[in-house]
Amino acid sequence: MTEAQDERVADLERRFRQGDPRALARALTLVESGHPWGQALLKRLRGQGQAKVVGITGSPGAGKSTLTDRLILEARKRGERVGVLAVDPSSPFTGGAILGDRIRMMRHHQDPGVFIRSMASRGALGGLAGATVAALSLLEAFGFQRIFVETVGVGQSEVDIARVADTTLLVLTPAAGDAVQAFKAGVMEIADIFAVNKFDLPGGERLIQELKGALELSPPRPGGWRPPIYPTVAATGEGVEALFEGLEAHHRHLKEHGLLEAHRLERTRFEVESVIQEWGRRRTQAAEDLVARVARGELTPEEAAWSLLRPEA
Incomplete structure (x- = not known):
């Protein structure tokens, strides 16, 4: 960066550290877009806050x-x-967010103690944007004590959230086929806590019993944690206080068993892998001739991938 650019980054960092929410929003935009200023700022701020x-x-x-x-x-x-980081589905063609509305959380828009940010998943199969972990680091550095990451909701492939969050909450509903979805490999294992939402609908008790039966067959969790199941009716707030206490109990469990540090390392590993995946996607899109050679059988996919990832001379 030039000296002038470095000064602008330093000014943004100063306003960020002073608690300016506009500086936070600007920093998130720079990081999400992969801008060099965002990377420079993130390097200075990473690791601050828990x-x-x-x-x-x-x-x-x-x-x-x-x-x-x-x-x-x-x-x-x-x-x-x-x-709050709300990861929305994005168009596979334009990369823009399809939803992007946080209407249900609008009651908090004037609360200075709450910051809500929508991010586009940009086609990430795990339901998370590649910049999610970087955004988490910025929110931590800004002094937020609790961060909720609400993911796209794409079913079985959404297991990446367990690599990013300290506590993973899986929300299911009765009479929606959610029991079948939850029993699929990978989905039951990611949840530390279950919420059967819309419990006032028929089938709530049956879903809880099915979940209990499935959990008895699932492998033990780190530290011997047994995932609890909470009935909730979010529309009225019923059961939400008990659910929140369950989140607190799981965090205490992680601290007591020394598991938090392992969670943080896995989160960073996910971030590095996401960067590699994004680099590969961009290089592949720019290598039409190479892709065509694979299609003609002149190269194997492994040979093409190696030529793309090989350090340039």
């Missing part, structure tokens, strides 16, 4: 946004500053 990171996942329509809204209220009652 937030409780809760990943909220589940099928579309399970009421994740409404439940997140209620959990924000519980956190604010306890005096916590709250950050």
Whole structure:
């Protein structure tokens, strides 16, 4: 960077450290776009702060946004500053977010203790944007004590949230086929806590019993944690306080068994892998001739990948 550019980054960092939310929003934009200024700022700020990171996942329509809204209220009652990263589906053609509306959380838009940011998944199969971990680092450095990451809700492939969050909350609903989805390999194993939302609908008790039966057959969790199941009605707030206490109990479990540091290392590993994946995608898009040679059988995919990833002379 030039001296003038370095000064602008330093000014942004100064305003960030002073608690200017506009500086936070600007920093998030720079990081999400991969701008060099964002990377320089992130390098200076990374590792500051220790937030409780809760990943909220589940099928579309399970009421994740409404439940997140209620959990924000519980956190604010306890005096916590709250950050929210809402990862929206994005168009596979334009990369733009398809949803992007956080209407259910609009009650918090004037609360200085709450910051909500939508991010586009940009086609990430795990339901997370590649810049999610970098954004988490910025929110931690800004002083948020709890961060909720609400993911796209794409089903079985959404296991990446467990690599990013300290606590993973899986939201299911009765009479929606969620029990079948939850029993698929990979989905039951990622959840530290289950919420059966819209419990006032028929089939709530049956879903809880099915989940209990499935959990008895699942492998033991680190430190002997047994995932609890909480019935909730997010629309009215019923059961949300008990759910929040469950999140607190899991965080205490992680601390007591020395598991938090391993979580943070895995989060960083996920971030590095995401950068590599994005580099590979961009290089492949720019290598039409190479892709055509694979299609003609002149190269194997492995040979093409090696030529793309090989350090340039």
